Amino acid sequence: MKADEILMDEIRAGNSQAFDVLIYRYEKSILNYLYRWVGDFHHAEELCQEVFLRVYKSALRFDSNQKFSSWIYRIANNLCIDEYRKNKHVKKIDIEGIEVPSDENLEEIVEKQELQECVKKAVMALPESHRAVLILKHYQNLSYNEIGEILNCPVGTVKSRMHYALMELKKALLK
C-alpha cells in the first residue's frame, strides 16, 4: 500500500487516480470529524467536499516531509473554525441544561436515540478548542502528538484541553 505522501506526489504529477485512493482512505474519517463539529449530516458532507477540493487545489503546496493525515485534518479543522465563527450568532447549547434519559429504559431504541442526541448536545456545547481535541482523541483515535500537530499547539495544551473536555462531559452526562 502506497503511503499518503507518495500519493500526493503522484497527484502533483497529474495522476488523478491517486486522488481517488486518498478520498477512499479519508472520506469517512474526515466526514465524521466534520459531522461531530457541526452536528448535521448534510452540512458535514458539504464541508467534507470542500476539504477534498482544498486538498486537490493546494496539492502543490503540500510539503512531502509533513504527514498527510495531519495536513488534511488541519484543513478540516480550519474549515470548522471558519464555520463556527460564521454561525456564532446561533444560540449556544447550555451544557448544564442537558437532560440525560434514565438508565432503566436505555434498552429502548427511542431512548438510545435520545441518548445519542444528549451526547451530541454535550459535545457540541464544549468550547471549540476543547471540542476539537476531544473529537480527534476520542472519535478519531489520534495520539496527543498528532493532535498537537494538527491544532498547532503543544502536547501539554492538548492534555489540559482533553482533561477539561472529559470532565465537562462527565458533569453533563453523569448527572
Next chain:
Amino acid sequence: MTCKNIKSELVHFIYGEVTPEIKTDIKEHLSICSECKREFDSLVNTREMLNNWKDITPSEEFQRILNESLKVCDREEDVSNLELIKGAIFSMIKTLSPGMCGMVVTTFMVLVMAAKVEIINLNPILLIICGVFWSGIYSMVFDLAIKNGSSSDKVRMRELLGLNLKYSVYFAFLALFIGLILLLSLSIMSYSQEFLYSFIPLFISAYFIVRKVHYSYVLHGIFLGILYILMIGPVLYMQCLNFQFSVYVLMILSSSLGALAGGATGAWISSRVLFQVSRRHV
C-alpha cells in the same frame, strides 16, 4: 503519587496516553484508593457514553458530487521563483505604494523641521532614498512571506490583510506614541515650537486609523516611517554634537543597515503574525 496527581492523569490513563511508569503507579493507586477508583469509573462511563454517538457513512451522492466539483476546479499552478519575485515586486508596488508615500512624507516632514531649526544638516533626498529602500526590502520580504506561506489563495490573502487589522492598530498606536515622544523631545531640545508642526502628519495618520481608511497600507507606512526615524536617531544625535567623522558616509552606511535591519525585523514580525493567521486558513 498523591490523589490529586492521580486524578489529573486519569483522563490520559484511560486514553492510553501515559508513560509506563505512571501507568503502573495509577494501577497500584486505584487498587488501594476507593475515591480515585470512583472517579476512574465515572470517567470510563463517560467515555463509554460518548460511544453512543455513532459514526456516519458518506451518502451515495457524495462521490458523484465531489467528482463533478473536481472537474471544474482549477488546481494552483506551479510558478517559477523568477515569476514569484516578479509578482512580489509588482504586488509590492501596487499595494504598498501609499504606505511608502506615507512613510516618505512623515520622515521628510520631521527631518525638514529638524533641518529648519539647524539642529541637523541633512540631505533629505538621501534620506528619502534610504527610506524607500528600507520600505522596499520590508515589503518584498513581507510579500514573499505571504506567497510562500501556507496560504497563497488570493481571496485568503485579502482576508489575511483584513485580519491583520488588530496588529496594525497596535503597531500604529505604538508608532504614534513613539513619534509624539520623539517630536516633543526635539521641540524641547531645540527650544523651538516649529517641531510641533510635525505633529500634523501624525494627527492625519490618527484620523486615518480612526476612520480605518486603507488601514493596512497607511499603517504600514507610518509604522515604517517612525521606525526609520528611530533607526537614524543615533546618527542625528552624533551630528548635533558635531561629531568629527565623515558624517555622510556614516549616514549612508547606518541608514542602509538600519533599513535592512528594520525591514528584516518588520518582515519577521509580520510573517510570524501572518503564518499564525494563515495556519488557520490553509
